[in-house]
Amino acid sequence: MHAWPASEVPALPGKGRDLRIHDTATGGRVTLAPGPVARIYVCGITPYDATHMGHAATYNAFDLVQRVWLDTKRQVHYVQNVTDVDDPLLERAIRDGIDWVGLAERETALFREDMTALRMLPPQHYIGAVEAIPGIVPLVERLRDSGAAYELDGDIYFSVDADPHFGQVSNYTTELMRHLSAERGGDPDRPGKKNPLDPMLWMAAREGEPSWDGASLGLGRPGWHIECVAIALDHLGMGFDVQGGGSDLIFPHHEMGASHAQTLTGEFPMAKAYVHAGMVGLDGEKMSKSRGNLVFVSRLRRDGVDPAAIRLALLSHHYRADWEWTDQVLQDAVERLGRWRAAVSRPDGPSADALVEELREALSDDLDAPAALAAVDRWAALQAAEGGTDDSAPGLVSRAVDALLGVAL
Template sequence: MHAWPASEVPALPGQGRDLRIHDTATGAPVTLQPGPVARLYVCGITPYDATHMGHAATYNAFDLVQRVWLDTKRQVHYVQNVTDVDDPLLERAERDGLDWTALAEQETKLFREDMTALRMLPPRHYIGAVEAIPGIVPLVERLRELGAAYDLEGDVYFSVESDPHFGEVSHLDAAAMRLLSAERGGDPDRPGKKNPLDPMLWMAAREGEPSWDGGSLGRGRPGWHIECVAIALDRLGMGFDVQGGGSDLAFPHHEMGASHAQVLTGEFPMAKAYVHAGMVALDGEKMSKSKGNLVFVSRLRRDGVDPAAIRLALHAHHYRSDWEWTDQVLRDAVARLERWRAAVSRPDGPAAEDMVEAVRAALADDLNAPEALAAVDRWVARQEEAGGTDGSAPGVVSRTVDALLGVAL
């Protein structure tokens, strides 16, 4: 599966700063100091609907992670999956009378177009669950050999008790885990499971649903969590720098994935930091497909909204905060974009070196994009009030906003 084209990232003078970011597993900030190649895995979409603002906010956060690392002169090895076979996709296809593979291809294509328009840096590897199945099957078989998996009516489950570190990503109690498991794709009430929290590794073939040859597992399809584990271990290996996604993935998805990988490899932890973006609401409720309260990136683009304004609207909120999308949020972003573009179109301005360092410092401090915007706003205000004599300053500002915020002025 191919990703989307990369926009060029301008090189800035000087040196960026190491990223200090909040780690869900420790509940505290950690300063990441990757080697020459920083390793990032971000969980991708289940392609049964278009990219909504909640998706965009999540991928915006991890685009900033990449840009901070690139500014430190590192390379970035970024991997993202696509869950192109799963119950929600199959249910949507059946509801609308569509072929599930065609639906997945259609929505993945639209996602790529949205990411291109928003100038999100693409992953080096963009991998669908279906194409990962040959690598998933041996991992499930290995977990069975290790005594960490068991069969139940043809399905294969992972035993959470096989990992002594289970629970150390989300730090939830058993009652909260059970509730979220039921809400987020698990089956805690299924009779015969050793532990209600045990997640499925391999689902035996169901009539009328797609299935693949699973070797000793029989025909079926993979569970959700093992999919990302297989892709991450194959492309990045254990101990990669950041596992990312929305805050709703901390449990069960990232918790279960970490346990799968740790049992498989005997190493701990799977990732050096677990980083989670907040949720975006509309009319007081979390934006989600099940609620039908979605603001789609593609619809905004069709309505003539500049993708750069959409990115500025996202940047106006700290990535870890839960926030609400409103018409005013977008109006403020459009106005900011117009001011910034007017400022950099002038022939000169006040010196911009302090602005560059302020943006760098803000983003290196747990991706504080609102403070980065404020640093640019202060330069724009100085130019509007008193002008300046530095003919290079507008270009420096433009390149900084492009390189570090992904916004083309």
Template sequence: MHAWPASEVPALPGQGRDLRIHDTATGGLVTLDPGPVARIYVCGITPYDATHMGHAATYNAFDLVQRVWLDTKRQVHYVQNVTDVDDPLLERAQRDDVDWVALAEKETALFREDMTALRMLPPRHYIGAVEAIPGIVPLVERLRELGAAYELDGDVYFSVESDPHFGQVSRLDAAAMRLLSAERGGDPDRPGKKNPLDPMLWMAAREGEPSWDGGSLGRGRPGWHIECVAIALDHLGMGFDVQGGGSDLAFPHHEMGASHAQVLTGEFPMAKAYVHAGMVALHGEKMSKSKGNLVFVSQLRRDGVDPAAIRLALLAHHYRADWEWTDQVLADAQARLGRWRAAVSRPDGPSADALVEEIRAALATDLDAPAALAAVDRWAQLQDTQGGTDTAAPGVVSRAVDALLGVAL
């Protein structure tokens, strides 16, 4: 599977700062100090109802992580999956009476278009669950050999008790885990499981549903969590720098994936930091596919909204915050974009050297994009009220905003 084209990232003078970011597993800020190549895995979409504003907010957060790292003169090895076979996708295809493969391909293509328009940097490896199946099967077989997996009516489950570190990603108690498991794709009430929280590794073939040859596992398809583990271990290995996604993935998805990988390899941790973006609401409720209260990037683009304004609307909120999309949020972003473009269109202006360092400092401190925007606002206000004589300044501001915030002026 191919990703989307990369927009050019301008080089800035000087050097960026190492990133301090909130780690869900420790509950506090950690300083990331990757080697020459920073490694990040971000969980991708299940391709239906793409790309809504919740998606966009999540990928914007991890795009900023990449940009901070690139500014430190590191390379970035970014991997993202596409869950192109899963119960919700099959249910949507059945509801709409369309082929599930065609639905997945259509929505994935739309997601690529939206990511390109928003200037999100693409992953080096963009892998679908279906194409990962040949690598998933041996991992499930290995977990079974290790005594960490068991069969139940043809399905294969992972035993969470096989990982002594289980629970250290989300830091939730068993009762909270059970509730979230039931809400987020698990089956804690299924009779016969060793532990209600045990997640499925391999689902035996069901009549009328797609299935693949699973070798000793029989025909079937992979569970949700093992998909990302197989892709991450194949392309990044253990101990990569950031595991990212929305806050709703901390449990069960990232918790379970970490346990799978740690049992498979005997190493800990799977990732040095587990980083989670907040949720976006509409009309007072979390924006979600199940509620149908979605704002789509593609629809805004069709309505003539500049993608740079959409990106500024996202950047106006701290990545970990839960916030609400409103018409005013978009109007504010459009007005800001207009002010910034007017400010950099002049032949000279106030010196921007300090501004570049302000943006760097803000982003290096837990991706504080609102603080970075406020710094640019101050420069634009100074340009509007006092002007300046530095002929290089407008270009410096334009390149910094592009390189560090992903907004083309």
């Protein structure tokens, strides 16, 4: 599966700062100092509907992580999956009377278009669950053969008790885990499971549903969590720098994925930092496909909204915050974009050297994009009020905003 084209990231004078970021597992900030190549895995979409603002906010957060690393003169090895076979996708295809493969391909293509328009840097490896099946099967077999997984009516379940570190990503109570498992695709009440929290690794073939040859596992398809584990281990290995996604993935997805990987390899932890973006709401509720309260990136683009304004709307909220999408949020972003473009259109202006360092400091401090926007606002206001004599300043501001915030002026 191919990703989307990369926009050029301008090089800035000097060098950026190492990233200090909130780690869900420890509950505090960690300073990430990768080697020459920083490694990040971000969980991708289940492509049964278009890209909504919640998706966009999540991928914007991890785009900023990449930009901070690139500014430190590191390379970035970024991997993202596409869950192109799963119950919600199959249910939507049946509801709409269309082929599930065609639905997945159509929505993945639209996701690529949205990411390109928003100037999100693409992953080096963009892997679908279906194409990962040959790598998933042997992992499930290893877990089963080692006693870390078991069969139940043809399905294969992972035993969470096999991982002594289980629970150390979310640090949730057992009661909350069980509640979230039922809410987010698990089956804690299924009779015969060794532990209600045990997640499915391999689902035996069901009538009318797609299935693949699982060798000794029989016909079936992979569970949700083992998909990302197989892709991450194949392309990044253990101990990569950041495991990212929305905060709704803390449990069960990232908790279970970590336990799968740690049990398979005997190494801990799977990732040096577990980083999660907040939820975007609309009309008082989390924006989600199940609720149908969605604002789509593609629809805004069709309505003529500049993608740079959409991106500024996302950046106006801290990535970890839960926030509400409103018309005013977008209008404020449109107006900010206009002020910034007017400021950099002049032939000279106030020195921008200090601004570049302000942007670097804000973003290295747990991706504080609102502080970064405020710094550019101050420079633009000074430009409007007093101007300046530095003929290199407008160009430097444009390059810095592009390189560090992903906004083209």
